[in-house]
Amino acid sequence: RQIVLATHNLHKVAEFQAIVAATRPDLEVIGYDGPEPVEDGVTFAQNALIKARAAAAHTGLPSLADDSGICVDALGGAPGPFSAYWAGHRKDAMANLELLLDQLSDIADPNRTAQFVSTIAIVHGESEQVVEGIWPGRLATAPAGEGGFGYDPVFIPDGQEAPERTVAQWSAEEKNAVSHRARAFAALTPLLTELS
Numbered sequence: 047r048q049i050v051l052a053t054h055n056l057h058k059v060a061e062f063q064a065i066v067a068a069t070r071p072d073l074e075v076i077g078y079d080g081p082e083p084v085e086d087g088v089t090f091a092q093n094a095l096i097k098a099r100a101a102a103a104h105t106g107l108p109s110l111a112d113d114s115g116i117c118v119d120a121l122g123g124a125p126g127p128f129s130a131y132w133a134g135h136r137k138d139a140m141a142n143l144e145l146l147l148d149q150l151s152d153i154a155d156p157n158r159t160a161q162f163v164s165t166i167a168i169v170h171g172e173s174e175q176v177v178e179g180i181w182p183g184r185l186a187t188a189p190a191g192e193g194g195f196g197y198d199p200v201f202i203p204d205g206q207e208a209p210e211r212t213v214a215q216w217s218a219e220e221k222n223a224v225s226h227r228a229r230a231f232a233a234l235t236p237l238l239t240e241l242s
């Protein structure tokens with residue numbers, strides 16, 4: 047069964063393909079290269095639906111979209127849905143995470159808590175559903191690690207044995223087993239049965 051993944055972020059494509067291969071090998075995730083809609087929602091769910099609807103309308107296939115980001119408690123949940131552009135209009139991951147660390151420079155543990163959030167919308171014909179996955183942790187004081195993308199070098203997931211590592215220091219397999227995206231996909235799985 048083919049399912050379209052409506053994202054232009056190649057890191058998300060790679061992570062979804064790994065998660066789906068491990069949990070739903072009957073599904074074939076295909077990319078979307080059609081027109082990119084204006085993401086003018088102010089919530090993860092609104093933006094995920096905007097992207098999934100555009101791909102479903104263009105392809106006629108069941109379409110998934112992920113809208114995601116990091117929500118920092120000391121910043122009232124920011125950057126949240128604005129994570130990709132936090133330091134300006136150009137998507138610059140290093141500038142984004144440096145700005146975030148600057149904004150938290152006066153905040154010490156235990157007040158550096160944050161969550162990665164992945165909101166997935168699935169649109170299939172008239173049916174629209176939205177699920178969410180949350181990955182709790184806290185912000186490091188300096189970036190570490192080379193793996194992953196976005197804010198991975200500054201996010202330290204909860205529940206690790208010492209020495210704690212940022213997600214960028216984890217393998218892709220470790221991340222894809224427990225990430226916000228994996229949790230959202232797990233929540234989506236019961237809704238996918240009608241597609242098999």
Ligand code: ITT
Nearest residue numbers: 053054055112113114115116129130195196197198
């Ligand atoms: P699409 O809209 O085409 O899917 P995008 O990268 O613009 O791609 P979003 O608008 O959902 O996607 O922005 C998500 C941002 O949140 C992303 O650019 C990262 O900065 C951050 N982010 C999301 N998931 C992440 C993860 O697993 N690791 C690190 N940062 C992540």
